[in-house]
Amino acid sequence: MNIKDAKSIPLDEFLDRQGYTGKLKAGRLWYAIREESHASFVLTRDRFAWYDHGLGVGGNIIDWPITYKNARDVSASIGYIAGVMGSGYIVQPDRVQFKKMEPELPHYTLVAVDDFEPYNRRELTAHAKHLASRGINPERAAPYLTDIKFALREDPKSLLYGFGMINEQEGYEVRSKLFSTSGYKKTTVGGKGVSVIRARNSDHKTEDWHTKTWLAFYSMMDFLTFITTDHSEIGTYNFIVMHGDAMIHKAAEYLNTLLAGTIHHYCHLDSNGNGQRAMLDLMGEMPDWKHGDMSYQYHEFKDMNEKHMYELKLDYRPAAGNTHRSFQNIQKPKPRSKKV
Known part of the structure; x- marks a missing residue:
């Protein structure tokens, strides 16, 4: 199979052979390819x-x-496609080839943005309770978050609520209970991008932010875990939050507009190696920077938040497919008996 053969395969056939089922809506097929x-x-x-x-x-x-x-690379991609379609698949060479799909309008429409409120009449709000269930201090997290009201673009009356961080595309990376029967899920309202927080001093000024070390987080929850647990002075670090490993290119695009400095990475330690590979790829796109890998701090866990939850004895289970040990199977080392 060559590139031309591969591009002649309709994507719905390709996805169907991998077990993905599309739902036809407004003449196009939509898929839930992750949870x-x-x-x-x-x-x-x-x-x-x-x-x-x-x-x-x-x-x-x-x-x-x-x-x-x-x-x-392309060669490996074609090999994967050939494996999915099988040797018996008949290539249709006369099919017309099309360009890549251009970015569309956001899936959701932003309705309102407000300051994040941890409390409602002295009780934690639902969003704050979710953060607390992940071991995150809602009060320490509040300055970095906003309360979001949004709606499906196809159904403006279906209001949804969540909390999130603004990104460099002026969109919002959101956590929301999209259905009343489900837990909090990740989504984006507006354009997808990375979130950047420049170092500020106690007067909320950023004059010397460019001299500070950058900390790179690959998820919102790891960033908020750091904010909860770190006790450094205000203005010690700049932060960049990539809301998923696929955002490394946008992170590199932003950071490479700055004078090269030092950046420490808090990558995911997935069982399939995706998180570490994403970190290494980002390092490769920023050759003039000095890099540090901070994942040794949580080397027995998938990420910083998972370790933090374990230390707090919170009830959390690693995602399906993660081969890292679940909390109930991790044993703290017993103290050695002293010799008399």
């Missing part, structure tokens, strides 16, 4: 290109294995 309440992955009407509203990226069939299956 999410609303499908955010959509095919063009010709079914030869795709766009992922959750990641803010799109492409053709060649791009799919590179984005979702860690194919390192």
Whole structure:
């Protein structure tokens, strides 16, 4: 199979053979390709290109294995596609080839943004309770968060509520109970991007932020865990938060506009190696910077928040497919008996 053969395969057939089921809506197929309440992955009407509203990226069939299956290059991607379709698949060479799908309008419409409120009549709000269930101090997290009201673009009357962080695209990376029967899920309202917090002093000024070390977090919850547990002086660090490993290119694009400095990474330690690979790829895109890998601080866990929850004895289970040990199986080392 070559590139031309691969691009002649309709994406719905390709996805169907991997067990993904699309839902037809307004003439296009939508897929939930990860754990999410609303499908955010959509095919063009010709079914030869795709766009992922959750990641803010799109492409053709060649791009799919590179984005979702860690194919390192076009050759590996074609090999994956050939394996999925099987040797008996008949290529249709006369199919028209289409360009990559361009970014679409956001899947959600922003309705209102307010300051994050941890309390309602001296009781923790629902959003604050969710943060507390993850071991995050809602009061320390509040300055970095906003309360979000939004709606499905196709159904403006269906109001949804969540909390999130603003990103460099002036969109919001949101956690929300999209359905009353489900837990909090990740989504994006507006454009997908990275969140940047420049170092400020006690007077909330940023004159010397460019001289400070950067800390790179690959998820909102790890960043908020750091904010909860760190006791450094105000203005010690700049922060960049990538809301998913796929955002490393946007992070590099932003950071490479600055004078090269020092950046410490708090990557994910996934069982499939995606998190560490994302960190190494980001390092490769920033060759003039000095890099530090801080994952040794939570090396037995998937990420910083998972370790923090374990230390607080909170009830949390690693995501399905994660081979890291679940909390109930992790034993703290017993103290050695002293010799008499």
